Amino acid sequence: MPDDLIGLALDEDIGPGDVTAKWFTGNERRASAVIIAREACCLAGIGVCAEVFSRVDKSLRVTALESDGANLNPGEPVLRIEGLAASILTAERTSLNFLQRLSGVATMARRYVEAVRGTDAVILDTRKTTPGFRLLEKAAVAAAGATNHRAGLYDMVMVKDNHLAAGTTLDDIQSAIRRVKAENPALRIEIEADTVAQARDFFQLDGVDVVLLDNMPPASLREAVALRPPHIRLEASGGITLANIRAVAETGVDFISIGAITHSAPAVDFSLELTAIQGLSGKIAFF
Numbered sequence: 001m002p003d004d005l006i007g008l009a010l011d012e013d014i015g016p017g018d019v020t021a022k023w024f025t026g027n028e029r030r031a032s033a034v035i036i037a038r039e040a041c042c043l044a045g046i047g048v049c050a051e052v053f054s055r056v057d058k059s060l061r062v063t064a065l066e067s068d069g070a071n072l073n074p075g076e077p078v079l080r081i082e083g084l085a086a087s088i089l090t091a092e093r094t095s096l097n098f099l100q101r102l103s104g105v106a107t108m109a110r111r112y113v114e115a116v117r118g119t120d121a122v123i124l125d126t127r128k129t130t131p132g133f134r135l136l137e138k139a140a141v142a143a144a145g146a147t148n149h150r151a152g153l154y155d156m157v158m159v160k161d162n163h164l165a166a167g168t169t170l171d172d173i174q175s176a177i178r179r180v181k182a183e184n185p186a187l188r189i190e191i192e193a194d195t196v197a198q199a200r201d202f203f204q205l206d207g208v209d210v211v212l213l214d215n216m217p218p219a220s221l222r223e224a225v226a227l228r229p230p231h232i233r234l235e236a237s238g239g240i241t242l243a244n245i246r247a248v249a250e251t252g253v254d255f256i257s258i259g260a261i262t263h264s265a266p267a268v269d270f271s272l273e274l275t276a277i278q279g280l281s282g283k284i285a286f287f
Contacts (some may be wrong), residue, residue: 005132006048006055009094014056021086030277031085033092034065035099037072038269042110044068044140045102049079052095057087068106068143078270085274092272100267101133102140108265109144112258115242121249121256124149124235128259137262149257159191161214170201177207190235199224203232213253214238221251 035049043066050062060083066072078099081088112123123146129137138148150156157180159173177189190210193199202211213224215238228234235255236248248256 005136006052006094006098008132009097010052010055010091013094014090018086018090021089025086025089027084027086029085030083031088031274032277033081033088033272033274034077035079035081035096035270035272037074037076037078037103038271039074041072041103041268042106042144043070043072043078043103044106044143045099045136046078048102048136049095049099052098053081053088053091056091057084059083060087060091068140069145071110082277085276088272088274096270096272098136099270101130101265102136103268103270104265105137105140105262106144107268109141109146109258109261111242112245112256112261113145115245116249116256119246119249121253122147123261124255124257125261126237126257126259127152128263130262141261146261147255155187157187157189158212159189160212161192161194170205173202174205174207177205181207193224196220196223196227200227203227203229208232210235210255212237212257218247218251221248221253225252 037043046064046066046068050064053060053062060081063080064078065080066076066078072078109123109125116123125138125141125146125148127134127150134151138151142148150158164173173191180187180189188209189207190212191202191205191208192212192214193202194214196216199211199213202208210233211224211228212235213221216224216236221234221236224234233254235257236251236253237257240248240256240258241260245256245258
């Protein structure tokens with residue numbers, strides 16, 4: 001749990017204090033609240049959402065009603081909170097911000113997973129994440145049934161076109177791969193190809209685990225699949241949408257990486273509804 005991120009989010013929202021809750025809610029009024037999904041979605045971030053309330057006030061009783069990965073319909077409750085009304089309202093927006101963002105990522109990822117169901121293709125995320133939110137967003141991707149690609153620059157070698165732009169030869173690449181494997185034999189190595197001819201060259205290199213086929217049409221992907229050695233996995237990426245992903249998956253590639261899962265996921269609409277336990281009457285929705 002990225003506690004520092006939760007603290008940062010609370011600090012920027014609360015600052016020196018919640019002046020509205022202080023003057024209009026009172027210190028003793030108690031309430032019960034429930035967070036509700038306002039649209040169909042795949043839930044993610046429920047643990048972070050709950051933690052926000054606990055960080056604001058450890059005396060709050062917080063109960064998760066659903067788990068990450070759950071498919072929700074409009075109107076379904078996901079979290080219940082009981083305790084001081086002022087504390088609930090102070091935590092409300094920050095908790096909803098985490099929940100709507102992470103559920104948006106999970107919902108987008110679930111759509112891509114469903115789009116390739118029945119094929120052997122695995123949906124991957126990318127490093128195109130919100131700064132500071134990477135671990136949370138990748139957890140949301142996994143909750144939706146997709147798979148995490150590398151976490152960062154440190155856990156996998158990924159040689160892209162810009163790494164090769166200075167005239168690097170195949171001998172240079174092979175020499176570098178040998179050095180990597182000598183220092184860290186377990187480190188996976190992926191290399192990007194822009195054409196089938198380039199992919200064919202990379203298939204001959206010793207030590208390559210994955211070849212990334214960048215922005216290739218289905219016909220080229222099928223050609224690369226037919227040429228690849230059995231020990232090399234193929235990843236398709238670039239220009240892939242929900243409209244064309246099925247055709248890409250049916251070419252026989254092993255992985256399809258989708259940056260849009262994280263960089264273009266729309267937020268899911270959630271709301272908090274609060275009911276007084278004492279001192280207030282009626283149901284109040286705060287925004």
